Amino acid sequence: MKNYTLVFFLLTQFVFYAQENDNRWYSTADLELIVPSKVEYDYSINNVGSSVELDTKIALGVLYTLNYTLFRKFSVGAVTGIQSQYGPDFFMFKLGANLKYFFVDENNVYVYLQDAHNFSFDKEKFKEGNNFRIGIGFPVLKRDGFNINTNVFYEQNYLDLHGSRPLVFGLENPSVIYFNSIGISLGAQF
Secondary structure, three states: OHHHHHHHHHHHHHHHHHHHOOOOEEEEEEEEEEEEEEEEEEEEEOOEEEEEEOOOOOEEEEEEEEEEEEEOOEEEEEEEEEEEEOOOOEEEEEEEEEEEEEOOOOOOOEEEEEEEEEEEOOOOOOOEEEEEEEEEEEEEEEEOOEEEEEEEEEEEEEEEOOOOOOOOOOOOEEEEEEEEEEEEEEEEEO
């Protein structure tokens, strides 16, 4: 009975909010600077698995989201973007979803989760992967019709390297690589 009551409550909140607010759709566009804190490369030589931590450089990205506000403080959205990781060099296209919780309303501080699939432009470097991100965002400038926001986040990129070129020794069979990173982005919400 509790589950039915909760579902009924959520549906009524959704319906009442939808009737009050006609501007439920909004977009964001961000430029990102990402600094890996740990990069772990898994590989095998003669069917013996091993891993090594790699030195790496920054990553740069561009991200666009299209979001729908379900309730005053909660939105879901579609995510697309590109990210270029330097040292080792990977260039990827992202497609996924995000969830945002706003502490006051959609023009103020929020926390978010993002999960996106990484697609490769060069299958010899990696086949596919996944990007998971958790972060907090806040407006630094508010204007009618748009906000300038800054996000601080932690993310993990997982890339499947099976069948790709070796990264370190030249004779290993690559398996996967994990990038654990922190990042900052600056963008507009409109």
